[in-house]
Amino acid sequence: MTHNPKHTVEIDECSDNNRPSKISKIEYPNPSYHDGEQEEEEEQKEGMNQHRRIQRYLVAIEYIGTHFSGSQKQLTDRTVVGVLEEAFCKFVGQPVSVICSSRTDAGVHALSNVCHVDIERISKRKPGEVLPPHEPVVVRRAVNHFLQKQNGDLMVIDVRCVPSDFHARYKAQERTYFYRLLSGSEPLSTLEKDRAWHVPEELNLPAMQEACRVLVGHHDFSSFRAAGCQAKSPIRTLDELSVVEVIQSPYFPSVMDRERQIKVADDLHGCGSNAEAVIPVSSSARIDKVRASNEGVGFGKRRYHRCLVVTARARAFLYHQVRLLVGVLKAVGTGNLTIPDGS
Template sequence: MNPSPGTQRYLIAIEYIGTRFAGAQKQSTGRTVVGVLEEAFRKFVGQPVSIFCSSRTDAGVHALSNVCHVDVERISKRKPGEVLPPHEPSVVKRAVNHFLQKNEGDITVIDVRCVPADFHARYKAQERTYFYRLLSGKEPLSTFEKDCAWHVPEELDLLAMQKACQVLVGRHDFSSFRAAACQAKSPIRSLDELTVTEVASSLYFPTALEGEQCSNGMNGSFSNSNNSETDLTHVSGTSSHLVKGENSGGEASQGFGTRKKHRCFVVTARARSFLYHQVRLLVGVLKSVGTSDLTVSDVERILKAKDVAAASPMSPACGLYLGHVKYDLPSDL
């Protein structure tokens, strides 16, 4: 369907808490990301719109940045039928967020851009990056981490998981990592990146020693030469923070009322496109390698089996985040 001459197509980046939705794609029943977003646009422009997402995330899967496109025709409210110049992207962002915040506030528009009428959020995507968070440790999961990560009580072997990633990265037949309901014509995919990184736990607050160092003119990073093995590089967006010795303190050193921190691992998977449940199945196998239930040789066997029944149980949706969708956007818009 071709938009009318007065219609502007917008590319919209959104973030949302996946556990609040029955999925991204609009459904006949259940609260969905597209359904809530379309309602916010309807209140803004005064007429129904159709929104198309780059990635149709499942129920429980979060998004740091999912991308959609929508066609909007700006009609005068004073003179019905009169078509006005399109809204500026900043106006769209501000107005839609206003209505989203009135509806639970679990979706936020983080960026808006004007694109040509034939630009499709799904088919023009060149690359998608997913992150998966695992929290390892015997302690119960923090209230603040509920539905935000997969809690693994066992210790995870980071080196073994990284070696398993090397087996899986590249172009393969990923039939063993493809859900039965997958509708893709081919199981062949090129997995451009698959890594596991240990990072600082989220909601990280400075210790008394770090605060003292900072007040003394130091850079605020806690250095403990006796705990070099626990050095962690925490990457968030484009900033990096070196956090050292976070998990090194024993129960006595933590003090009463201080929660023990879990070890936090992030799996990064990057490709042009993924099979249905591919990332969650990959993470399930990597976790089993980390707990020594599988070996790297087992991962090779599972990949060659080309049968999803050979894979480990799929990881839960709560730890998965759509992190970024890459486009080749025109520079003159």
């Protein structure tokens, strides 16, 4: 038997030339503790570097929901997430997963729905080479380039870099929904198609506002969720439910525009949180004109409706809760439901 510092070899002593006939096993020396620790540390660093190459982006989008079957991705139907993921895939050259903060149903539009997406920038000229993350403005412009080749009903309005543990859905502080109701006997304008709920009857705005005061707050909203709701509890806190009358316009102002409009009205009137503050001063006289009959309107001029906007704001809603709330407010406004019944 002879010993080699690198491995152990068994010698056949019956052999004339005294050469090894077979190797029973090879035992490589174990690396020292410090060498193993160093290798493990290098692997951790490499893993951290790989992790840093993936950048999470916070993406704000707006869309017209008429031709979307909701926001969540589906196998066969056209959805917001499906179209957005396709645009991102064309941009980065690999599949991505988009997570939205709020789920919207078919036909629901979005002034600003927020989502997040993880992107690893890989060189297209040198496959396998990982490059530094894209700047947010590059992401916005590139994705919009591919979205415009679709129906043009979906657009990225803002992009920000966020930490890897940020989650668009679970980190959302609140969600706000707007419903437009156009009251009047005249047919709805073509430009308002799929943009508002046409109510032929006259709506009692003070009664609707009183119903809002009853419904706002922390309640059991079991009567305001549709079948199929997956929420474990019907208890929700409705932070805001309001109805205001505004000037009818095919352009629906964004949240920022509405806040700016309210601030201007507050500065001019000092009216605080008055619901009528959303009506510009120079246009207040037009409300009375809209309420009056459209008889005598000049040739070629559009006939207007009273435009009421319902705002619902909360951290989370039940399935179809907002549309059911709006349905109750409409019934109160037409007199088909009294406030005690609505509560």
